[in-house]
Amino acid sequence: MEEDQAVHAERELDKFTLSITREDKRALKSYAARQDKTVAKVLREWIDEKCKGEK
Numbered sequence: 001m002e003e004d005q006a007v008h009a010e011r012e013l014d015k016f017t018l019s020i021t022r023e024d025k026r027a028l029k030s031y032a033a034r035q036d037k038t039v040a041k042v043l044r045e046w047i048d049e050k051c052k053g054e055k
Contacts, residue, residue, distance in 0.1 A: 028042065
């Protein structure tokens with residue numbers, strides 16, 4: 001998680017609300033926990049991979 005803190009220090013983060021089903025929320029939180037990541041980290045990685053073409 002130290003890497004996460006370094007990323008936060010380098011760029012300002014925005015907050016927003018996302019509406020998803022309870023089932024999807026549970027699945028996302030479970031996935032993040034299995035990866036030992038926060039949901040925010042999982043979403044940032046997904047955005048980098050799918051929207052920005054990184055990784």
